[in-house]
Amino acid sequence: MFTTKTFIKKTRIGHFLKHVREHYIRDDISCGFKSCEKCQPVESFLSPDHHNKCSLFNYNHYIILDTNVILDQLDVLEEAPIGNVIILHTVLTEVKHRSLPIYKKLFTLIENPSKHYYIFTNDHHKDTYIEQLDGELVNDYNDRCIRKACSWYMEHLPNEKFILLTEDADNRNIANEEGITACSIFPYVKHMNDNAVLEDKLSRKEIYLDKDAKDLFPPHLNNVELLTGIKEGTLYQGTFRASRDNFLEGYVSVEALEDQVLVQGRAGLNRAVDGDVVVVELFDKSDWISPSEIILEDEGGVEDVKDIEQKEKELKETATKKKGEIKPTGKVVGIIRRKWRQYCGILQGGLEGVYQLFVPADRSIPKIRIETRQAEFLKTQKLIVTIDSWPRYSRYPHGHFVRALGKIGDQTTENEVILLEHDVPHSQFSEEVLSCLPKLPWIITDDDVQKRVDLRDLDICSVDPPGCTDIDDALHCREVGDHLEVGVHIADVSHFIRPGTALDLEAQSRGTTVYLVNNRIDMVPDLLSSNLCSLRGGEERFAFSCIWEIDKNANILNTRFHKSIIKSKVAMTYEEAQMTIDDKSKNDNIAKSLRYLNMLAKILKKRRLENGALVLASPEVKIMMDSETMEPLDIEVKKMFQTMSMVEEFMLLANISVAEKILQDFPECACLRRHPVPPSSNFDPLIKAGRHLGLEIKIDSGKDLAKSLDDAVKPDNPYLNTMLRILATRCMLQAVYFASGTLQKEDYFHYGLAVPLYTHFTSPIRRYADIIVHRLLAVSCGADATYAVLLDKSKTNEICQNLNYRNRMAQYAGRASIAFNTHLFFKGKLQDEQGYILYVRKNALQVLIPRYGLESTLYLARKGESSNIFEYNEEDQTQRAKDVVLHAFDPVKVRLSLNSDNIQHEKFVLQLVSPFIEGFSVPPIEEMDTSCEPTNDSGKKRKSTGDEKKNKNKKSPKNKN
Template sequence: MFTTKVFIKKTRIGNFLKNVREHYIRDDIFCGVPSCDKCTPVESFLSSIHKNECSSYDFNHYLILDTNVILDQMDVLDEDVIGNVIILHTVLKEVKHRSLPIYKRLHSIIENPSRHFYVFTNDHHKDTYIKQNDGELVNDYNDRSIRKSCLWYMDHLPKEKFIFLSDDVNNRNIALEEGILACSIREYVSHLVNGAALEDKLSRKDYHIDSNTKDVFPPHLTNVELLNGIKEGALYQGTFRASRDNFLEGFVNVESLDDPVIVQGRTGLNRAVDGDFVVVNLFNKEDWISPSEIVLEDDGVAEENIDEVEKKERQLKKSAHKKKGEIKPTGRVVGIIRRKWRQYCGILQGGMDGVYQLFIPADKSIPKIRIETRQAEFLRTQKLIVTIDSWPRHSRYPHGHFVRALGKIGDQNTENEVVLLEHDVPHSQFSEEVLSCLPKLPWIITEEDEQKRVDLRHIDICSVDPPGCTDIDDALHCRPIGEGRLEVGVHIADVSHFIRPGTALDLEAASRATTVYLVNKRIDMVPDLLSSNLCSLRGGEERFAFSCVWEMDENANILNTRFHKSIIRSRSAMTYEEAQMTIDDKTKTDSIAESLRSLNKLAKILKKGRLEKGALVLASPEVKIQMDSETMEPLDVEVKKLFETNSMVEEFMLLANISVAQKILEDFPECAMLRRHPTPPTSNFDPLVKAGRHLGFDIKIESGKQLAKSLDDAVKPDNPYMNTMLRILATRCMLQAVYFASGSLQKDEYFHYGLAVPLYTHFTSPIRRYADIIVHRLLAVTCGSDCTYPDLLDKQKTGNLCQNLNYRNRMAQYAGRASVAFNTHLFFKGKLQDEDGYILYVRKNALQILIPKYGLECTLFLAHKGETSNIFEYNEEDQTQKAGDVVLHSFDPVKVRLSLNSDNIQHEKFVLQLVSPCISGFSVPPLSEIEKMEVVDDKKRKSANDGHKKKNKKRS
């Protein structure tokens, strides 16, 4: 073995510091090719059997890739048809530096033996290492290193063939001049066997623009102009958020401004996509406007059809208003600093011929995407994944490419996959490495375990959860201990006992961050052996727990608090309804019944105290969908029923979280993982204050306590649901609650606005939330039950972890809502029914209607698209719509006819018609029972016919 060092000295000359670096080079690094008899062989997945079948080269060959090919064409490299690929270490390092997600995808391919990829450490091999020349750019140096390695392979193994793939024309031409076989990835793929389908997956950034092509958007400023403008304060940077209701409107959240900047029309949006980090130019204040109050959808079919967009832009401009007190900063996007493009789920738009197709993303905030495909006929039946490559200013839509098909449109498994992918939910099977961290069965409690824990198996503990819950992570008990005192315990599954820091299981749980609940599926944060078995506090089974135990008087005053790890045996796993029936049944006098009654009594006192301190009682319609166990089709949709026991469990979970937060902050002032709920900016409450004013209520927002009192006072006997709607509106004014590291903020920023408490954390759900596992580890150290480790005490790493937790939790919420929406649509297919609703918002061309029975919020348009209503008269000042003697206000009760329009398979939507109040020329008569039955019977007949067809197909 031969090794040497390359030195660069580190000396100080005047004020300059010259760096020294040691770079080891060796002569014993294996080339990876199986036929080589010159190198000392080590493990390599390159294969002498695999053949890259490209008609341009009638000989077997190995591929060497340029950096940009990997960065731009990973969707092609993911395909099994490409193998025997040599990845140079120089390239691997550059990919990691420029795109961590692409690096991770590449790394997973390299580790897969069946893909035949090999990493050659060219920058440490004595024959392929080269020094960087003075003044040489890094890109030029890397290109030279890659070509040097290609030439070495050709010389090292003259009987083998090597093809260099590069999309850099200059680098490719130099390679050809040096005698290296080289071509572009497009040229190579187009000549592969079955390469036609693979061509659809090529990233296309080299669009040729005809000089006569008319610009659809204004050009972006150069990077130098953007930087100078930001530095001088003439331009502002922030995150762009597209409106879901109006495809020609968006907002830019600028940190230094109190309100988001409104951007409208093609010039204003200027090719920004939701999530992009952009630069905006503010208009003069006299040109600022209020957010639009109309709903606009992009119905364009052909990319060349700009007339329709211009028509809608005129409609938007005409509707723009400058209502006093509602004017917001207004401007236009002049540049993009960082794109936030990702893979999008959706379908192809119908009615288009040829290779150029329009893709409609499932996310309504994302514009349509223009792709090139030769398999459009098949892909129109499929849900697809597409990614954006570029957005030239001459094109109405961004350009992208097809990644893969997910499955047939309408298939429930496909739709679940779409929901998970669209919300970036990790949902792959747990790897063997992760599963190897699990305890072996049968699992038993050892004598050593018993010595380290407090034995509570003699105490009557029970759990109270929703029906069908298998991941039970909390249980309670309450028992008298004399002198008018009660012992109250919250016992939480000790997940941290099974998930040790730094293991593959721990890293996977940290990445997933949370369990995701869909209507008919659960995506666990941890494997099922833990979530539904060893960590689940099932009735009658011995389990490890982390206990928070208080001594209280009968007025719920806390006299003492202690924390310890324990062993429990839950006496019963009850549902909320069963627990409520046990409390209400006075004939039941067993210890569990008495315990539940005492807990319920204390919970009412605790809740009363919280509300007096200013805690908010908000509302959001939570929907429960009953599924057919065989067909998995939705049978019924209803708003979830709540019992006193729901509140009972909630109060003690809140109290445990508060108690634990105080304890861990006391011992870990710099790195405790806490949860805060920021106070919303005053402007967030504008819709709520405005709605209250129209109803005759003064909603005070100066503090949480004033808001809570205002909401309590806003009651109308003739409209009992009105207060609930106000609370729903108040919920939408709130900011997201977030995790944070205690040392990263000032103590006055720890406050939880919704709960009105100075300190809060999450301790009570470690089976489904990774934050709780971290809190358990911190608490275990304070109790002396476990030891600490470096990452736990690192404020920066805790902060980074919190960012991922906040993102994953938000996406999990959105995924759950999307799953409910899809199944609600399934339930309403073929149905036509009249339902009671309430007006939530009054807009210029529509009413937003809330239907409490199903927790639905739908739009009732007051005129056909593109037309102005000649029946309704909109009063902007009072936010009302008037038709003859009928005046419609926010929160007015209405009856509407509800049906589902499936013309657009991608964005099925509810169609509403007004039944009452009766407005001549607009309202429809009430639906008779016969008409309802006819619609249902039609659906049944269609379902039966489909069933017969499937059976006949199986028989044949």
């Protein structure tokens, strides 16, 4: 049946509009109790065998929750002692409206039979539906709906007991007056059996330590003041990013301003956490300063105010207004939206009682104050903690314990931390997803051959890194008359992943495959990534081919695209392909194909560079692992081959050709990739570094920058050019995906490649963007049908935003995995290595060690002390010690060791070996005697571990062999 409500509204011109709303009411909705004889039987996980044990109530009972308990206390609700929970549809709808991530987590609980949850559709039940009163607030109406459902359950099942858990004191009082037993979750959990773990997981939005507590931070402006200031242009909204080198410094990216806004000190940061959307107030230009050149780490205790005051004093003493480096400076005055999430880390040692300090693995996140009754156990574990609040009287935000991941130092635990900390989806593929996969044995049918271009007779080969199993691409080149035919053949993943299926939605959510050391988190199940879609040698596979007719000067005469069937003749590594090209005795079709491809690639690359494409650099390292123990054996910078560049050139060319085609056919919804032009201020460190070397770095255009980098060569420092390119890489903005209809055409430009149009087509096994592009191209070629979402530019742009985020997190996770395994390799080792100074700081040198792709800090003084050996020249950016002057890019030899005093943030300790400076440098390892012990980062001797003594004069495996 229906219930109706009529609304009459008078218009400005005197007419009346009548709105009639209908609401569907049912009489067949079950209470969910199997023992109930009044309701129709339905599937329900509610169980008489589960008992909620709380000493406040000396009887077994069922729990009904209000919205805020779910939003704030889901970590508690996930625990096993709490079950037999009734979720009202009114509450479920409000949770979905207020937090989609919590809604999804809640549904995981509801679908778990062991948790005994049941959804009761109270807002459509004939006995529990109530109408909203005129003028009644939504919150009050929802509370009334919840109480009505509680009363109905009590009347419907008089032999069962029900407890309403609500954090709203007014709602509790009214419920109790109406005869409903209501309770706050805090006393409920406190009186449960074995409550220590549950109490730790309680979210405490407000904690009052002391009514007379002194404010450490300024109060935030209220929402009205913030919005008014933004509207009037006196305040600016942006995203806060914390410095990883200085815990008292950060930046706010404001769309309306060309430069980021620098914020410093307690008052400047004002409780902003990395990723928060904040509001800043700019200082007068006369008060703008330069970013700090000192490195500051937070070493304080729970409420150690003296430490932070001392650090702020250091910061103020070093504040400068260097010409050309002054940044817009301001302070955070309010928070629009928190970006708080769950953080991985460990407890800081040395604290007693229920209050403990949690140290996040992410250095850009402040320490978090938590309350726990199991500190002794948790100090041995890697933990997950979340932030609940940050009162202005507390030095640190307050949070609560979520769960333990495993023992500190365990390799499996550390890999889990890397994935969680970088928000990498890594759970097993669900049965629903796996059900979308083709059944084995999979064969190519005659019908498949009819629908595709058969290229199985072509001499096609793939060229990839060693050990690669997810082979996306293959190539061929052959003579056709006076010209060459070149084909790039890409795995046809979109054939197996159909739009809107569970498999498609999972791949879309994951966005990209994540590569860790000795591990890979696939975007799609292994059956596709390493088997049916992988273009393995000697096996027939579906492909999407981009084929050009090219003359021998690499000019494209014709381009065509089609779905195909191929049979790669061989899967080669880069080194094998290079050896085939170089071996003049080999003249088979594959060797000829590779030589033609290599010849054309050189011409294409030369042409790209002449157009202004950048050749940047970042140290890429390869970690050799022991196949049995999975311990790192050696670390080396990846070896480069010409064949890498050869493959890259044709992948770039295919991506450009496909971008042109899909934009032509889908001008509003093509999925493209752009690389924004960096703001000129981003290049300040590069220009300054060049100036100190007597080099002029021009940045007027990408072509000018490319030429400046090509010309920046000094015979006495062969690594100089590489370091400048590394610095240039750090000046760049992130390349991003976007939907064509959301930007002007001039914004499509890819700065790094110097091309007006670009997309990703060549790696659909590991990138979801490429799957979208394949679907667009398939429609263009008439090989597949379109669908609504594909043509929706706003939906495409929404997908692109997720892909940009997932891509960024995957990069960070990969780097973190390399860093962790590098630390494992260096445990207990002392090594002298060649390095180069990248930056000269006021209290330190940042040194790059090319052999390991490492960048680390060499401190020039003990912590809390100023150096009496070095003299810093701010103008020249140099450090002088007697007759030795250290500049950026100078070669140095450093002693490298790992300091594990802080298990959470193990770090490399550098000591200067050469140039030798009396009273500061250390002798080379071969000259060390037994009195020379490794030191910690403050320069003090520390006790050698057994491994260090064992390895003191032992070379790395690479040197040994």
